[in-house]
Each structure stands twice: as structure tokens, then as C-alpha cells.
Amino acid sequence: MLPIEIVGFVVSSAHAYEGRPADGPRPVATSSPDHIEVRAGHGVVGDRYAGHRAHRHAAVTVLAIEALEAVAAELGVPPFDPAAARRTILTRGLEVEALRGREFAIDSGDGPVLLGGGRPAAPCAWMDLVLAPGAHAALRGRAGVRCAALSTGTLRVGPATVTVPDALGDPDPARAGLPHRRRTRV
Known part of the structure; x- marks a missing residue:
């Protein structure tokens, strides 16, 4: 069990970074709530x-x-507004990139929420506009991890713990029992 901090959340009902960065972000309602509800197989409400x-x-x-x-x-720029990166869960003290291909649980006091770490959350060209010139390239390999919601629960801003079951030490999602993408013909 690893103590971490959940610094914040970003929840938005629509995409703000669509189209060309030169046209600017779309005006969409984005919230930074003090808690989120995660639903298994669904995501963040x-x-x-x-x-x-x-x-x-x-x-x-x-x-x-x-x-x-x-x-x-x-x-060499001032700190970024973390919400501008548009990632759902913002943490401190967690080696996020190590969670690719692994199941892990975050517990902020209301019980553990199980997530399945998948592929990298690749940065987009918008980062050069909304963060700073050069941010797109600088974030490659460290822009976060996309995850599947494997259980239902609530996460809150503040102190939390992360647990990575020892049995899932293999980073290959196929062998670790995590969901992974398969191409199927329809």
C-alpha cells in the first residue's frame, strides 16, 4: 500500500480540444469537483x-x-494549471507510468476503486497551446495512463492509498488478466 495524494479531478461532458489548436479550445463546461463517482465498465459519472x-x-x-x-x-515557464491537461485524476506521489498493464486500487477513504491501467494517455498538439510551446513533445512518455473502471466507488481529493496486487507483476495486459483491445471483424 502506497500513500499518495489526489490533487484534483477534471470532469467534462464534452471535448474542449477538438479541431485545430489555432482555432482555440471549444467553450465547454469543465468541473474540478472534490469527489467523483466511478462506475465499473462505465467510467466517471x-x-x-x-x-x-x-x-x-x-x-x-x-x-x-x-x-x-x-x-x-x-x-522554463511558470507551473501549469493541471486541469488544462484534461486528465481525470491528478495525483502526487504516484509513479503513474508504472501502472500500464496493471490492475491497481485507489482508496481515498470510501473504499478501494479498482482500475485497469492500459495504454499511455498520449499528449496532443493542443498542449503547446494550452500549456506552453514545447509541452507536447516534453510530455511524451509521461502524460499519464488510460484506465478501465473495474469497480464502482467514490474517490475524493486529499490523502489516498494505492495498492497494486503482487499477483499482477507481469506488465503484459494479456497475461495480467486486464482488459485489452482486440480487433474483431463485424
Whole structure:
């Protein structure tokens, strides 16, 4: 069990970063609530990725705030607004990139919420506009992890713990029992 901090959440019912960055973000309502409700197989209640079949294994994104702080320092700019990265769960003290292909549970006091770490949450060209020039390239490999919601529960801002079951030490999602994408013909 690893003690961490949940720094914040980003929940939005629509995509703000669509189209060309030169046109600017779409004006969409985005909230930074003090808690979120995660539903198994669905995602975060009220979020743009929740309930969409295409995002079933990537409905929740987790990002380490330290990655944003490091990128800001490398680029020589003031700290970024973490909400601008548009990741669902913002953490401190968690090696997020190590969670790819692993099941893990986050517990902020209301019981554990099980997530299945999947593919990287790749940064997009929008990061150069909304964070700072060069942020897109600087965030590659550390922009977070897309996760499947494997259980239902509530997460809150503040102190939390993360548990990664020892039995899932294999980073290959196929062998670790995690959901993974398969191409099927229809």
C-alpha cells in the first residue's frame, strides 16, 4: 500500500480540444469537483468518456502532477494549471507510468476503486497551446495512463492509498488478466 495524494479531478461532458489548436479550445463546461463517482465498465459519472464503448478500456485517465511540474521547469515557464491537461485524476506521489498493464486500487477513504491501467494517455498538439510551446513533445512518455473502471466507488481529493496486487507483476495486459483491445471483424 502506497500513500499518495489526489490533487484534483477534471470532469467534462464534452471535448474542449477538438479541431485545430489555432482555432482555440471549444467553450465547454469543465468541473474540478472534490469527489467523483466511478462506475465499473462505465467510467466517471458525467465525463465525456463515460459509457462510450470505444473508451471502455480507457474511460479514466490518471496523471502524476510531478510530470507537469517537471515539464514546466524544463521549459522554463511558470507551473501549469493541471486541469488544462484534461486528465481525470491528478495525483502526487504516484509513479503513474508504472501502472500500464496493471490492475491497481485507489482508496481515498470510501473504499478501494479498482482500475485497469492500459495504454499511455498520449499528449496532443493542443498542449503547446494550452500549456506552453514545447509541452507536447516534453510530455511524451509521461502524460499519464488510460484506465478501465473495474469497480464502482467514490474517490475524493486529499490523502489516498494505492495498492497494486503482487499477483499482477507481469506488465503484459494479456497475461495480467486486464482488459485489452482486440480487433474483431463485424
